[in-house]
Amino acid sequence: MAGITPFLALLLLLVAAPALATNYTVGDSQQWNLGVNYSTWLSGKTFKVGDNLVFIYSSASHDVAEVNKADYGSCSKNNIIKTYNDGNTIIALNTTGSRYFICSFSDHCSKGMKLEVSVSGSTSTPPSGSPSPPSSSSPPPPSGGSPANGPSSQSPPPPPPPPSNGAINMSPCKISTLFFGLLVLCVGLIA
Numbered sequence: 785m786a787g788i789t790p791f792l793a794l795l796l797l798l799v800a801a802p803a804l805a806t807n808y809t810v811g812d813s814q815q816w817n818l819g820v821n822y823s824t825w826l827s828g829k830t831f832k833v834g835d836n837l838v839f840i841y842s843s844a845s846h847d848v849a850e851v852n853k854a855d856y857g858s859c860s861k862n863n864i865i866k867t868y869n870d871g872n873t874i875i876a877l878n879t880t881g882s883r884y885f886i887c888s889f890s891d892h893c894s895k896g897m898k899l900e901v902s903v904s905g906s907t908s909t910p911p912s913g914s915p916s917p918p919s920s921s922s923p924p925p926p927s928g929g930s931p932a933n934g935p936s937s938q939s940p941p942p943p944p945p946p947p948s949n950g951a952i953n954m955s956p957c958k959i960s961t962l963f964f965g966l967l968v969l970c971v972g973l974i975a
């Protein structure tokens with residue numbers, strides 16, 4: 785018993801711990817540079833509110849400019865929302881939706897220095913109404929009565945569905961036999 789309690793506490797901690805925010809270094813080891821395919825870098829990644837993008841680059845050669853969707857598509861520098869040029873730019877993804885970043889140096893954007901990220905809501909708390917584990921998975925009644933919330937049709941009741949949790953794999957017939965056996969045993973003990 786004493787050995788099980790810490791294990792249970794650890795399990796509880798793991799289940800209750802919220803998903804940690806992630807720092808994504810754009811381009812990973814290739815960083816924010818020419819000659820990197822950022823759509824390849826993006827594949828398989830999901831971004832959620834609270835994550836950060838980290839752009840690492842030489843500020844003499846590149847910058848990070850946040851732009852709108854249309855300017856991202858055309859690599860336009862006419863309506864830049866904000867420019868960062870410190871060489872180690874941390875962008876806090878604190879809103880849901882898409883964010884668009886380009887390098888505003890020369891023709892670097894059209895050469896591939898552009899990044900669009902789609903930010904989803906925080907996943908640290910499960911959505912309300914998510915399927916909860918069955919709390920009362922009682923076996924079907926042993927007698928021939930139809931299940932309380934089964935399909936209400938006039939036709940003869942279909943065989944009860946197999947138990948989903950796999951813990952109890954008995955037909956009602958076997959359960960009733962078991963029940964009857966227990967009853968006989970009890971009566972025998974009392975008598």
Ligand SMILES: *[C@@H]1O[C@H](CO)[C@@H](O)[C@H](O)[C@H]1NC(C)=O
Nearest residue numbers: 804805806807808836838874
């Ligand atoms: C992300 O980077 C920031 C700034 O460098 C740092 O404070 C934070 O601890 C980092 N978070 C993670 C999860 O690495």
Ligand SMILES: *[C@@H]1O[C@H](CO)[C@@H](O)[C@H](O)[C@H]1NC(C)=O
Nearest residue numbers: 820821822823824825895896
């Ligand atoms: C990046 O790679 C993908 C295939 O992985 C390709 O379809 C796409 O054209 C590439 N983008 C650039 C800018 O080279």
Ligand SMILES: *[C@@H]1O[C@H](CO)[C@@H](O)[C@H](O)[C@H]1NC(C)=O
Nearest residue numbers: 836866874875876877878879
């Ligand atoms: C989101 O992060 C930016 C910095 O990247 C900050 O200026 C802004 O205040 C933040 N917004 C919210 C709602 O936290």
Ligand SMILES: [Cu+2]
Nearest residue numbers: 846887889892
């Ligand atoms: Cu550049």
